[in-house]
Amino acid sequence: MRALVIEDDPVSAKLVESALKCENIVIEPAERGEDGIELAKLYDFDIIVLDLRLPDMDGQEVVRRLRAARI
Numbered sequence: 205m206r207a208l209v210i211e212d213d214p215v216s217a218k219l220v221e222s223a224l225k226c227e228n229i230v231i232e233p234a235e236r237g238e239d240g241i242e243l244a245k246l247y248d249f250d251i252i253v254l255d256l257r258l259p260d261m262d263g264q265e266v267v268r269r270l271r272a273a274r275i
Contacts, residue, residue, distance in 0.1 A: 205229045208249040210240035210266065212259050220253055237261040244275045 207224050211217040212235045221231045232247065234240035237258045244252065252270075256263035 205250045208232050208240060208243055208252045210234045211255045237266040240266060241269050244270055
């Protein structure tokens, strides 16, 4: 299983990644919404863990763009 974690706070990102790795889930991190969108376009993920407050855009905008791209 693969997970995309879009989180700009390093402490929160490490906590989420640690919890997912304990379940043998492969993690791909992104600190910005734009980076997460690009990764989602390139790779198939089973789950996306998304922060709603990112430095470049809010999480809802990330979801809108992912849906518009049919991801």
